Amino acid sequence: MNQNIQLYGWKHFQLKTNISIDDNEIGRIRNVNKTNYDILTNQGILKGELTGQLLFTASNEERPQTGDWVKIMPFDQQCIITEVLTRYNQLARKELGKKTDKQILATNINGAFIVQGLDRDFNPRRLERMLTTLNDANIEPFILLNKADIAEEAEENVQLIRENHPNIPVLKISALTKEGLEQIESLLQPQLTYIMIGSSGVGKSTILNNLMHNEVQKTNTISEAVGKGKHTTTSRELFLLDNGSVLIDTAGMREFGLALDDIESVTLSFDDINQLGKGCRYSDCTHIDEPGCTVLEAIDKGKLEESVYHSYIKLRSEAEHYAASTQDKKRKGKDLSKLVRNMKRYNIKKRY
Structure with missing residues (x-):
């Protein structure tokens, strides 16, 4: 029997949620394309669409998101999504320009890598904002300070973050030279799900390519005008790494409004x-x-x-x-x- 879904953390999800369903009736959302979805299943990757009830009566938050486990009815190389299984957590931010609506970035996440550049992108205040959101979602944080190969004040800035956040792993890395790659890999555990978040151009796609040992995401060169990497990733997508862990890559986020469930x-x-x-x-x-x-x-x-x-x-x-x-x-x-x-x-x- 094909055990594709086990590779993507199905057993871990069952332990967290106490859900028991036939393996061939469920799948995991790989990425979202408006109202259709790429779904990882025991039959391979299927194209999925929503039932009328989910499409017309469910809110945006209730519809499938990247990382969700869903109940499906397969047919040929497609399937119908009949239910979104209960999430054990979700990572969200406040929608841009709206008062109370939230945007879910991904669901069912164990750990998150906050990526910041040690160049012009370095921003301790934005880092605190993201850490607050991860605490609220009960997601373990890791801080990756990238571009150590070109940053003049790399050591000083790394030390500042380590002093401000003594209980969080802080890694000084260079995605370009692969400095720190082994340290990142040592943090990743098989069948657990991780996500990378950060601004546009901080090197998330290059880090992902290094971890995959393959160019799965396009990367652009650094802009000579502003000294920043150019935006490449435009959606949220789930990848299976060589060591068996799952990593969700995200588009760059310059704004990260708080949408917390617990103010504390x-x-x-x-x-x-x-x-x-x-x-x-x-x-x-x-x-x-x-x-x-x-x-x-x-x-x-x-x-x-x-x-x-x-x-x-x-x-x-x-x-x-x-x-x-x-x-x-x-x-x-x-x-x-x-x-x-x-x-x-x-x-x-x-x-x-």
């Missing part, structure tokens, strides 16, 4: 603030103006950098705003549903 994920992303906060007088201290706040005391004594604190406050405020907007949207949805029900009752009474 912000605090967990700032190790210094998290540890200092345990000594505050009040257990629900906001670290803004409360008496006995050990975080504010640390700033006054120069033990905590103000830039780190301001970044924390900014992300906390953004997360609280998103949570409030989401609750307001849910309340309005309930009010509308109640109004519709009342109108139906009123019309029934008028008829009799």
